[in-house]
Amino acid sequence: MRTLITTFASAALASCFVTAPVAAADTQQVFEFYCTQCHGPGGKGDGPNVTKDFPVSPRNFTNAEEMNKLSDADMKNVIMDGGPSASKSPMMPPWSKTLTEEQVDGLVKHLRVLCQCEGKQG
Ligand code: HEC
Secondary structure (H helix, E strand, O other), X not given: OHHHHHHHHHHHHHHHHHOOOOOHHHHHHHHHHHOHHHHOOOOOOOOOOOOOOOOOOXXXXXXXXXXXXXXXXXXXXXXXXXXXXXXXXXXXXXXXXXXXXXXXXXHHHHHHHXXXXXXXXX
């Protein structure tokens, strides 16, 4: 019986580590799973889902000039509520029902790494 309890306890502990708070690695996974099919693995807007029928190209996240037009809050808003919330295309889906705020904050940071830009301040 004691072994059983110990086994359970260590299993619980182990799963604690697996579901540890959102880390950079998790952000990378979230990005790959939800964003790369359109925005591309390197964020260049060339994901496998994008065909010539796309009315607009997904933003190229490595384009610092374009990305600097957005503040972190603008990005968070468009990721949470989708393109139309920022008068952009509905081809950019809303993610607030899929992702947590923490995950979206992580994505915003990730996009800043990709563009190597600070973004619009304020
Ligand atoms: C179904 C394809 C698709 C998926 C999936 C997708 N996007 Fe987009 N995204 C777009 C398109 C298309 C645009 C451009 C909209 C426009 O310019 O009108 C866009 C625009 C954006 C913008 C705004 C750029 C700007 O100039 O305002 C951000 C930020 C963004 N996407 C982040 C993400 C993130 C983060 C994910 C993953 C959680 C994601 N997108 C998933 C298609 C997609």
